[in-house]
Amino acid sequence: MQVLHFNQTDVAGGAALAGYRLHQGLLDQKIDSRFLVARKVTQSDRVTQLPSPSRTERRIQSITDPLGFAQIHLLSTFNLKQHPSYQSADLLNFHNLHDGYFNYLAIAHLTQHKPAVLTLHDMWSMTGHCSFSYDCDRWKIGCGNCPDLTIFPPMRRDSSHWEWKLKKWAYHKARLTIVAPSRWLATVARESPLFRRFAVHHIPYGIDVDVYKPLDPEYCRSRLNLPNGKRVLLFVATHLQERRKGGDLVLAALQQLPDAIKSQLVLVTFGSGDTEQTGIQTVSLGYIQDDAEKAIVYSAADLLVFPTRADNLPLVLQESLACGTPMISCRVGGVPDLVRPNITGYLANSEDVQDLKTGILVLLENDRLRQQMRENCRTIAVSEYRLELQAQRYIELYQTLVNSIDR
Structure with missing residues (x-):
């Protein structure tokens, strides 16, 4: 055929x-x-x-x-x-x-x-x-x-x-x-x-689950020259300033985090464009096209934050799922297919910066829940999205x- x-x-x-x-x-x-x-x-x-x-x-x-x-x-x-x-x-x-x-x-x-x-x-x-x-x-x-x-x-x-x-x-x-x-x-x-x-x-x-898969976080952070001893938040968009992808919501939520939490974080972005100041150490990786390199970035992260305003079945979320990285996103479009509350991540209300902030804090402060979500993410990716x-x-x-x- x-x-x-x-x-x-x-x-x-x-x-x-x-x-x-x-x-x-x-x-x-x-x-x-x-x-x-x-x-x-x-x-x-x-x-x-x-x-x-x-x-x-x-x-x-x-x-x-x-x-x-x-x-x-x-x-x-x-x-x-x-x-x-x-x-x-x-x-x-x-x-x-x-x-x-x-x-x-x-x-x-x-x-x-x-x-x-x-x-x-x-x-x-x-x-x-x-x-x-x-x-x-x-x-x-x-x-x-x-x-x-x-x-x-x-x-x-x-x-x-x-x-x-x-x-x-x-x-x-x-x-x-x-x-x-x-x-x-x-x-x-x-x-x-x-x-x-x-x-x-x-x-x-x-998605190719043999390429997008969980890798050792410490190894990945070393490859990316990320600072030791900090929690890693990830934001991904082809164009970081694109309003539909919610970059402004990410920045607003991060700016409202307590200073004690901010000091423990590093924000990693990949995509074209720059992010504004959040009071958090930021590492911009630029645009990445290679799948293996992207898997390293997802595996280095503790959480992916992706508050899209409208989407079908975002590849960013699917890639994160396959790499075992819990996700925080919004209840719009096809996002709930991938971000399942208390299973693979936190689903915030659309345009709700306070809810987005709550999701970040809840998952950062619960290591056990985050580890269970890592396992759930990978299992669902392999069983449903190969x-x-x-x-x-x-x-x-x-x-x-x-x-x-x-x-």
């Missing part, structure tokens, strides 16, 4: 990395998996970069973008049927279709004769523009009167109702099966008026869809 994935890039960003891990899992199971991407980062010969928009497409874009219609200028998406990777594929797997490289109006055209899976990594496919709607539920009634056009991907003019309608039209004749990595996103997909025709499956992301388990679930779904076409 040959599977062709579509994504904005191969490994840059959470959704891309999640898709690429699935790709690796499929290859391990002897599935011929390939990618079409807008931006290629790896050197893999199984990843092909799509051409940049043509001059004609850029001219159309100069008209459609100011009107609030993103991506519909990409007429070349309709020509992907002539691409050799498309023609040889038995099945298509769409991932993130935003970021300006794919015309969603072509979905019905591309799925006319090939079965297709749409793996959701956020809400964009169900809304009039945003990747996460936060407290807004206008995606249930057709969007319009958008309360925040700046949410990624931003919209220059409020055409959210019309984009919602265009997506509805595009899906009307499409042949899709939906996969959601978190229980929350599966529920959202089943509630979406745009997806009523489609079956929705819940298949969590997979990469081969995710690949097997996808292969079963793929085979069912391919067989239905054959009949």
Whole structure:
């Protein structure tokens, strides 16, 4: 079986990395998996970069973008049927279709004769523009009167109702099966008026538990040149200042800790950007892409603090889980799938700095609970989130869809 994935890039960003891990899992199971991407980062010969928009497409874009219609200028998406990777594929797997490289109006055209899976990594496919709607539920009634056009991907003019309608039209004749990595996103997909025709499956992301695994903390701290005798808190985000990831909440909670506690802590961050002063010794590791290096960082930490404001099934939390590092996060999106109160970590109320501070203190002061959580984290990662388990679930779904076409 040959599977062709579509994504904005191969490994840059959470959704891309999640898709690429699935790709690796499929290859391990002897599935011929390939990618079409807008931006290629790896050197893999199984990843092909799509051409940049043509001059004609850029001219159309100069008209459609100011009107609030993103991506519909990409007429070349309709020509992907002539691409050799498309023609040889038995099945298509769409991932993130935003970021300006794919015309969603072509979905019905591309799925006319090939079965297709749409793996959701956020809400964009169900809304009039945003990747996460936060407290807004206008995606249930057709969007319009958008309360925040700046949410990624931003919209220059409020055409959210019309984009919602265009997506509805595009899906009307499409042949899709939906996969959601978190229980929350599966529920959202089943509630979406745009997806009523489609079956929705819940298949969590997979992770290589032979790479992401608990390592000796003292060894890891030595490798990272961290100070001896201090508790290590970890905050991870691709962009540390990204509001959605809650870096400001981390800083506010840490600033309110008692001085006696602060003196016993070191805050480790990895991701691009700098953190503000918290009164706590801070070590910035910059952006880390290597999986083995990331496992060292997670294993060096006593706690991961990640108060995201909106998320699907955060890879940061999954990586921490596999390395046996307890987590403090917020009760939003798919986070509760991973952060289970008194089992794998502490689940704070969203936007509640005091609750976040309480969680940090509770887990720091209870060594026995934290050790039990370490064991629970690893057990759950191995039993529920192994990469081969995710690949097997996808292969079963793929085979069912391919067989239905054959009949």
